[in-house]
Amino acid sequence: MKVAIVTGGAKPDSIGHEVVRRLLKEGMQVVVADLYEEGFSALKQCLCVRTDVADPESVQKMVDAALSKLKRIDVLVNCVGGSWGITRKDLLASPPLGFRGLENCSLEDWRTIVAANLDAVFHSCRAAAPHLKKQGGAIVNVASVAARKGIPPGSEGSSGPYAVAKAGVMGLTRQLALELGPHGVRVNCVAPGVISSGRLKRVMALTGKERGPEGPMSTIPMGRVGTVEECAALIVALCTDDTSYMTGVTVDINGASYAA
């Protein structure tokens, strides 16, 4: 039985949670690595491991636990991330209001956001790669349309450091594709636009329906936001043989709002 690790898979109504559900449906055993322990009781079929992805030791322990229980790692999906709700302290907090760009960013915010969005992917890939290489497999990272176009000043619920860190995730994807390709491990990335996750709902509860974290909703050509189901289906496709000759690729999923 194949084994998948999903970071950031425990919060209900999140992309990661839906990825977990679908990987189980594909017949994989799933390890959920998350700080949000409150979500673990709903994931009894999974091996849930409390993990602070910004802490390399915590990530290593999670990978060790996965190996000792399930013996192998075939798939790694790095969903964890965001501009807020990323530390144990603010996990359940409301989004901070006001535009947070680079110019007005505190060093603490910069470090926290880059750690959760970029360092986290490095830590989990580095810890899992030796085991993926044994039999081949796939890594899928989650970036953002923000990596392509930045966060427009005035937007709320996202941040400048997030856009920069997600661009780093795209670069990491390419670098790792070169390193792991010869070992039969493909590394790809998705860059979602506005997706109707629980997080988006909490932003819009504060800002009103018309203002998304990436700018006004009315500018999305498909006339709607994406769903976590659609986004998770794409992530899972990147874990399967349907994408056997893709590596180093970032697939944009944004309703035609930004064509790279």
Added chain:
Amino acid sequence: MPLEGLKGRRALVTGAASGIGASVVRRLKREGVEVVATDIHPGAEIAVADLTDADDVEKLAGAAGAIDFLVNVAGGPAAPTRSDSLPPIPGAMALEDLDEKQWSSVIAANLTTAFLVCREFAPRMKARRFGRIINFASIAARRGSDRVGVHYAAAKGGIIGLTKTLALELGPHNITVNAIAPGFIKTPRIEEAGWGDASAAFIESLPLRRAGKPDDIAGVVAMLCSEAGNYVSGATIDVNGGWYFGP
């Protein structure tokens, strides 16, 4: 696991008689999609049409009926005509070797075909408020090519512009438009052209250490037609084993 959203849909696949097109037909059929296959040359279960001819495209649309997935594979670095069954793919083409006739015919076979087919089918998809259009670009449009000539690279670059623009234009009608940019794919034509034995050094330089197969491309077509492609539009997806990473 079968992919969600494919069973019971109807697809038109162009350039379906061989290579990538034939592989796409097989894959979609396996997922329970009813497929209308077209090509400029006759074959088993092939509706013959010259897609550089607007009248032929209109006739094809009349015969094809309602289409959910439009997969525009037709094209290639050497343009087929009705009389010339699959012309061999030439070796390296330098700028000064190209005459206007070759330029025009390769632009027509790769870019005009996609324009005419999209123009014919988009209004029908709009009326039904559903459609998935998949065009074929190429690595020649992404990184340039040291082999196939500027005409082919320019035509495939045109496909990317057409794809992005149609994504904006058709998005409000729940029609997605994407392109696939294959890298080095070992099709029968490529093998015949003597490219199949690409240098070991080249293959060894690819991160995945192998040439692509038509089925590698068909999988990505199936993905884009499925639920996984519902909110993907305007994208050009590189399928090249890590040869080139695009923009």
